[in-house]
Amino acid sequence: MKNRYIVLAVLLIATIIISCTKDDVAFKEFLKNGETVYPGKVSKIVAKAGNLRTGLWFNPSPDPSVTKYVIKWNNNVDSITVNSTSHSPLDTIKVIIPNLSEYTYTFTVLSYDAQGRKSIPIEAPNVRVYGPLYQGALLNRPFNATEPYVVNANGSVQLNFNVPDTINVGTTIRYTNTSNVVTEKTLAAKDMSITLNDYKSGTDVLYKSSYIPSLGSLDVFSVSDFSTFPKIFTFAQCDKSLFREVRLPNDVNTYESGTSISKLWDNSNGPQGYPNIFHSDGSYIAHVLTFDMGRTYTNLAQIEEVGRDCCNNPDRFEVWGINDLTNATTNLRADDSGWKAEAVAKGWTLLKDITRTDDGKNAMKFDLIANPPPVRYIRIRVLHTVTGSGYSNMSELTFWNKQ
Template identity: 50%
Template sequence: MRKNKLIITCITAVCLVLGCTQKPDEFRDFLNGEEVKYPGIVSSTFVQPGNLRLRIGWSPSPDPSITYYRVYWNNRRDSVEVPATTHTQTDTIFALINNLQEYTYTFFVHSFDAKGNRSIPVEISNARVYGNTYRGSLLNRPINITDPYDLLNDEGNEIKLKFLTPDTSNISTVIRYTNTADQVTELSIAPSQNEVTLTDFKYGTKIAYQSFYKPSSLSLDSFATNVIDTFPVIEFGVVEVPKNLFSRVNLPYDVQALESGTQVDKLWDGSQGPQGYPNIFHSNGDSPLPHHFTMDMGKLYDSLRTLQVTGRNCCHNPTEFEVWGIA
């Protein structure tokens, strides 16, 4: 047993002696006597996403030996070479990469010198590329659906369109309409603009709109919605005027009532459907036809479009009438 221990001790000592005699730079034999050099790395990387493409930017390395950069992706199966046009760190070098899929990529940037020495990689992760899936998620900017427009004149060619606040990624909304010269016209409104007035709109035609978006402020491309929406039918609305504001006006030569209970204000007393005497307006018949009377509507209106007439329940209803107005 003692003899075995002695033999093991001797072997260990020999190994230690041999280990101590190895030269510290013998690894150079594996490098063919050449020193390994690592060119400088890039800094301040950023990504500009786009439509099935993107652009990577970085500040170049100040290392003057660098002649080009190579960007790798897809598990290093794809790459693109970019010449080192500058070594000034305040400059920016770009790599535009086309024909990508709608996906989130990871890129690696290496610096190379003329001898092919390569730097350690700089990783750029979460680099998103956009496409049809993103476009399909976009909606046109909402309009004020409860009050989408105001017609501003009787001709209907001046109209104010009303929008709501859009998504923060919206950059513009294009409005298409037919003008009074029968030409299709386009105008664009910014996200901060909630109203726009058209002064040459052809009444009776449609107004369409389509919104555009950028997924980020650095995006190379804008994306239009897949759908073009239209405003509700543009037409003058029918709004019942408040009859409680109406009053009689007795001008010279106006027809007079048959009696005090059949005055002209019976025409707007709130009764529903045809009425019978004496709940009607009945003239005294002292003057030949046509008769005329005057009333005050109590406020100014820019358009009077519809007049509803309910006749007497039996007889003596007018067959023709005209309405004249003055402000």
Template identity: 50%
Template sequence: MKTFTRISLVTLLAIMVILGCDKKDTAFRDYLGGKEVIYAGLPSNVSYFAGYLRTQLYWNPSPDQTIAKYVIYWNNKADSILVNATTHKPSDTMRVMISNLKEYSYAFTIYSIDGQGNRSIPLEINNVKVYGPIYKAGLLNRPYNADNPSKVNDDGTVTLNFNKADTINITTVIEYTNTSDVVVKKNIDSSQYSLILSDLKPGTSVKYYSSYIPFVGSLDTVFTNEASTFPEIKKYVECDKSLWAELQMPNDAQTLGTAYGPETRLNRIWDGDWSEGGRDFWGSHIFHSNQAHLPAQLSFDLGKDYNELGRIAEMGRSCCATATAFEVWGISTNDINAAATSKPSTDAGWADEMRSKGWTLLKDVVRTDNGQAIATFDLIKNPPPVRYIRLRVKAVADGSSGDFQIAEVGFWNMVQF
């Protein structure tokens, strides 16, 4: 009796479900007016390329041979575009450029439409980025190398140096006036760190501006709003040695060559002889201190102020106690006597007294060779004006602690190219 009841209930439920389905099917046909609904085939792999105030949508077309066109809507269907179906091969790619857009993230809806006007179900592509003035305003020109922005080479060419480019940087355009007074543009690729200008007109400025893409595959390259001006290009000009003069300040090493004759006095280090013979002691081309004890100092006058003293070259004697470690100090003053120091250069407080008197340490030179060959050293960046020089010799090639020798010294000032 129990078994019969259960079967009857299950059977009754099944009959109710069948009758309910039939009723719904009939109602659905009523809503469609008794017509069959046909949907056109959809495209696949829909995507986009970002652009500047535009975008390009692309997709693989549906193989449905009846599709005649596609319609694309955006701005809540306020805007649209019709595109003819030119291919039905899924291996092909259809591309549609949509221009005159604003800077925004768009949502596009795509329908396929067959020759009878039947549409596909909607296919949406969201968060389509369109770039514009706001994005452009945030772009900066590629930074130059602040430590070494440019160099005037020995052959008269100019090298411009840049820092590493941003990953989305494409190129930087260099704009300058050449020696024929023609404005020239050259590009430096993001993978390059320097560019050589062979025909830059001296005394003229160099401008540059950079281009970027929002991300890889973007439609457009976007340039910065404004060009930047490269730092003033400078070159080294040797200081005029005809203006130099000896000084004999308190505690200076004897500069008059008393022990070895007048031909070894201080002014021999600016006689201009950088040759092999210029290292010769017996040819009287060098300075030889007299009764010094290291560290030992000597001083001289460059003859005028130099606003950007940038380089020193030094050459030693071809033997013995040639200088291998020395400090270069500089000062500009209307009263050099007031800048004299009282402590001997061997005193631990010597450097502090130098600074208190207004001297600036321009370079602490340490040579790793025997000190004989010509060696060049860059001085500190952005030095104060300098007219008077003091060298403090701390070590010599033979390791002795007494007298020292220097064969030649030269200084170079930075001036506009």
């Protein structure tokens, strides 16, 4: 029995020795090339959109052994190397990658140390690169279709636009100024309108908008072509020095020679008193008066009428126009129910049927019909006055042509 215990003990010791020797050999084999070392990786990669290029902004690795960074894309076929210049996580390394296609990429960033050991790869996926396809789909900022522009009293023009897309950065306005020089101004994305103080009336205004694909983009993209802004019309006052009296059959007479129709274009300012007014003879109402503006206006657009300072002011009257008086004479009196139809048959156009709800004294401006025919001769048909009398009194008439 004693001998059997001795044999078992010897066998156990031998087994332990053999086992320890095997593990030791395996461990040494595992460490024969040294411990695997991974340099520190970068953090917080931010992609910056660009025109056939992109930017990758990232915080450097805090590992002081890192000497460079390699960025790979296209399944690691293409790459770019950047030297490590900082190990502070608060710094930012900015890398521009040029000569890309308009495509969506995945970029891989690796840190390397001096021994060529590389870090765990960090990916920047779904990085979109922009180019001609993106630019071709851009549209110019829409103008305000309800009121595209306002012509101010001082002659300046205000252009009105709708709310832009959030990535709009500005719109270039190209126009001809009063010195006949083509010039440009920029409408900021935050602004809804822009004023052109030196716009040359009648010339075209062009506009082209610019955008960025996303906030922080490297590049700005502009719409390929300029668009033409709606035609801007300004209003030029008709030259009263050319106005002349015309008397057609059945036209109203004046109260006296000193209150003639010509008082309506003597450039008086505000309601006038007798005798510095037109004063009809009061024979009947409705009545009509006629005058020549001295030249043809192709887009007569507005009239302003000023009444007398006290009484007999028209509160209902019509404005008629024609370009040639040949065969234009009406035979009926203006108070005849058939006068209007006869006037139309003779070629006259009703430019405006005006109703005033005040006392008729102060200047009041009215828009005439859109797209009128050419007009040289005007007929005012007075239908009613605020006093209800047969007389009609007015101080001034002013017309504007749209151009």
